[in-house]
Structure formats: C-alpha cells, structure tokens
Amino acid sequence: MLHSMARVNRLMDHEQYIRYIEKINELEKERRFCKHGFEHGLSVARIAYTYLLEKGNMDISKEGIYAAALLHDIGRWVEYQTGEDHAEASARLALPLLEECGFRAEEIHVISIGIREHRRHHGGNLSPLGQALAIADDWSRECRSCSAQTLCYKFKPEMKQIVY
C-alpha cells in the first residue's frame, strides 16, 4: 500500500526546517563525528519505520514516523549555542512546523514524546516511536570505516557489523 507523504514533503520544504538544517550544517562543518543534517534524519526515518513495521507495533502513521525522525535532531544548533538538551529543543521547535504541515493534535503529541525520548537508549518505558528513534539513531551510523572510532563515545566493535 502506498502512503501519502504529502505532509512530510511539506515539512522538508518548510522555510524553518531548511533554516535549522542549514544552521546545523554550518555548526558541524568541522565535526569529525556523525553529523545531524538532512541525511541523518532520513536514515533514521527509514530505519525507524521498517523497525516498527517489522515489530508490528506502531503508535503512529508512516508519515508521523518520518516527520519525527526528520525533526528529532532539529534543535542541535540550540544545544551548540546554549547548552540546552537537543531532544527538548527539537521537540519544541518541531511543534509549529508540525502544525503548519497539517499534522493533527494526537499525532503531534506522539511525535513530541518520541523526539523527547530519542536519547534515552537504556531507559525503560519508552513509547514505541521513542524506542524506534533511539535504536535507529545508532543503527543509522556508518561506523565501519570511520576515522573517529577511537574517539567516539558511541563506538563499539559491534557497530562495524550489520545488526539490522
């Protein structure tokens, strides 16, 4: 079945979304570790969606999963500038974008929780979307030939293997 991705496409073309991604790209220009631009969001979206599909545990539509993933790190630039946790900043910045792109209040509620939870890798009681985002955030990394392996706090030898 083909799902309409109209609202996700509207989001990607949203002026604010584009501006936030540009800010992140600019601030991460010299970063040696994984970056948090559009490609990272899209990888997380694809992995989170297939993960939830395989588990048969969806609390939200495909569009909602993609929107959450594209937005989960959108507040990275705020963290670089003020030190605020980017999961909180991302959830806050995501709100008006989701409203303007036509997401309904119930969807926005689930997406906000998912974004807030995306860093809680070992926390219990995560929502299905929050858990999927946290897992996809790791599995989307291309660690195998990364030059920053020894410096990265996320790196483990298993990350050189395909686990999913």
Ligand SMILES: [Fe+2]
């Ligand atoms: Fe993040």
Ligand SMILES: [Fe+2]
């Ligand atoms: Fe991320």
